[in-house]
Amino acid sequence: MGLPLVESALQWNSGILNANRDPKNDDVEFQITRLYSRFHSLDKGENGALSREDFQRIPELAINPLGDRIINAFFPEGEDQVNFRGFMRTLAHFRPVEDNEKSKGHDASEPLNSRNNKLLFAFRLYDLDRDDKISRDELLQVLRMMVGVNISDEQLGSIADRTIQEADTNGDMSISFSEFIKVLEKVDVEQKMSIRFLH
Amino acid sequence: MEDAWGAARSAAQVWLSLVVGLIMLPAMFGVSLGITETYMKVLIKTLKWATFRIQKGRRERETLKPSPSNGIIQRDDGSMEKEIGELRRSRPKRPDGGDFTLSDVFYFSRKGLESIVEDEVTQRFSSEELVSWNLLTRTNNNFHYVSLRLTVLWGLGVVIRYCILAPLRITLAAIGISWLVIGTTVVGLLPSSRVKNWLSELVHLMCYRICARGLSATVHYHNKQNRPRKGGICVANHTSPIDVVILANDGCYAMVGQVHGGLMGVIQRSMVKSCPHIWFERSEMKDRHLVTQRLRDHVNDKTKLPILIFPEGTCINNTSVMMFKKGSFEIGGTIYPVAIKYDPQFGDAFWNSAKYNMVSYLLRMMTSWAIVCNVWYLPAMTQMEGEDAVQFANRVKSAIARQGGLVDLSWDGGLKRDKVKNTFKELEQKKYSSMVVGDDSSD
Numbered sequence: 170m171g172l173p174l175v176e177s178a179l180q181w182n183s184g185i186l187n188a189n190r191d192p193k194n195d196d197v198e199f200q201i202t203r204l205y206s207r208f209h210s211l212d213k214g215e216n217g218a219l220s221r222e223d224f225q226r227i228p229e230l231a232i233n234p235l236g237d238r239i240i241n242a243f244f245p246e247g248e249d250q251v252n253f254r255g256f257m258r259t260l261a262h263f264r265p266v267e268d269n270e271k272s273k274g275h276d277a278s279e280p281l282n283s284r285n286n287k288l289l290f291a292f293r294l295y296d297l298d299r300d301d302k303i304s305r306d307e308l309l310q311v312l313r314m315m316v317g318v319n320i321s322d323e324q325l326g327s328i329a330d331r332t333i334q335e336a337d338t339n340g341d342m343s344i345s346f347s348e349f350i351k352v353l354e355k356v357d358v359e360q361k362m363s364i365r366f367l368h
Numbered sequence: 369m370e371d372a373w374g375a376a377r378s379a380a381q382v383w384l385s386l387v388v389g390l391i392m393l394p395a396m397f398g399v400s401l402g403i404t405e406t407y408m409k410v411l412i413k414t415l416k417w418a419t420f421r422i423q424k425g426r427r428e429r430e431t432l433k434p435s436p437s438n439g440i441i442q443r444d445d446g447s448m449e450k451e452i453g454e455l456r457r458s459r460p461k462r463p464d465g466g467d468f469t470l471s472d473v474f475y476f477s478r479k480g481l482e483s484i485v486e487d488e489v490t491q492r493f494s495s496e497e498l499v500s501w502n503l504l505t506r507t508n509n510n511f512h513y514v515s516l517r518l519t520v521l522w523g524l525g526v527v528i529r530y531c532i533l534a535p536l537r538i539t540l541a542a543i544g545i546s547w548l549v550i551g552t553t554v555v556g557l558l559p560s561s562r563v564k565n566w567l568s569e570l571v572h573l574m575c576y577r578i579c580a581r582g583l584s585a586t587v588h589y590h591n592k593q594n595r596p597r598k599g600g601i602c603v604a605n606h607t608s609p610i611d612v613v614i615l616a617n618d619g620c621y622a623m624v625g626q627v628h629g630g631l632m633g634v635i636q637r638s639m640v641k642s643c644p645h646i647w648f649e650r651s652e653m654k655d656r657h658l659v660t661q662r663l664r665d666h667v668n669d670k671t672k673l674p675i676l677i678f679p680e681g682t683c684i685n686n687t688s689v690m691m692f693k694k695g696s697f698e699i700g701g702t703i704y705p706v707a708i709k710y711d712p713q714f715g716d717a718f719w720n721s722a723k724y725n726m727v728s729y730l731l732r733m734m735t736s737w738a739i740v741c742n743v744w745y746l747p748a749m750t751q752m753e754g755e756d757a758v759q760f761a762n763r764v765k766s767a768i769a770r771q772g773g774l775v776d777l778s779w780d781g782g783l784k785r786d787k788v789k790n791t792f793k794e795l796e797q798k799k800y801s802s803m804v805v806g807d808d809s810s811d
Contacts, residue, residue: 228783229483232792239480263481317797328468353471355458361474365442
């Protein structure tokens, strides 16, 4: 059933595996096993990788206005297939931030589910061309995806202009990542961009 | 050579007479010799012991993980308004109530990721996962090797199921089907009369009883006083083609379906000789008006048997009830809802038509431990004043879901094969738009 893959994923996901069995690791192992089952059931072609069609087969995702952008987040530049590692990597952004992880010192590499990385995930939903700026056009595109046909172009344009005006501090008529972080500093990102397992 | 041949023939004769005498004849007359009951008791005891051993063998974990169909992630069922409202909490409210913030995307991205991890629909089109292994290889997903005794038991189970039970069941099924074809053809030769109807019902019942034994089906019927009557429509949730055998074991129905070729076609043609069933050509199925008219004609004739319809239109895995298509509820007869719930411990009855064709599915059924299910006859329902067909269908669906302990979903079972309609996405977009624009009446 691909258990060696699960074992390696377990090691990757929780850093160094404890020698004595930490009950928390049992939880993580369970979660990874369940996610692997899920990956496997979505993989209709049974080739160990998911394509965009595999994601679009999920009805709740297909009716999500931002469905296509979310699916895009799984596929690295120019690729059409995502393997289990990539799948877990993207999902890892939505791991809840544990209390003991918050108090960790300055790590060499920030965990994927840090506040910063969660915000980066959301930023990248807007910033399609990855130039680290949300331009007016990119903002309009996302707005149009979310509201459909229900709002006129002019009204949408003025909403976009207002948003950029509120966020832009260096006057370049676009929103950089640091400006993005500043605007959202009061939002409870850790809570709102996390998925909790029941066990 | 001669001896071997003679021995084989006498063995076959003994085998056949045992089958006929001990199983077929009692089944035909609805009498039980208690063999099945004993088998079930032994089986239940064995599975309980196996569960106990597996629990003991699990490292560190005392509690059994609850069934995955109960959900593995926490889902906030807050509405879009509530969730986005919370995201916007830190901003001052605008006079018209509408607003757009960069954090609105958080709501959609979390909902999207949640549905990627677990969604309500796609899990209904594959077999339900068991909490504890029932000694069948096919359900062995996450269960590791536990003990030698368990493995021996499993091996014994394989031998019993494939070498003893399966041939027995195949023999019974073959007898049942051939008797159905022959019997209904013979009855069909008689002129129309009360005797013919009575005989036809008798033949149908006997054959379905033999077929049910051919699957080792143990069915508990509840509330038999609500059994469907002539001139009515019986609706039930659909899990597999076996549903027909289960229901027809206890009453006579007029079947509705498409004309098939091959063996199914032969069965269909002979069945319709003895009593009226409704078989549609493929081309006729597309004409909804024609279909409704034929069904209505049948229902209005109060001497004809109740129609059996599965409004979901496709097989679902028996953990939920999906959208009921409104066609059956527009005909206008009395609806007799029936809830069918299989016990997955003894054998998984769900037909995953993407994975298995009919023959391999039936073989899997015949090599399971048994098919155990509960059938509840619900009180009759009719369309109320001011209620349209869709609302009526939903009302019946909820009643069936409640009785059977199944999840009540509004999603269309057709999503098994088709893409979801764009109108649902447009609904979401509309909802969100009203949050952006607010209730400004100065437009």
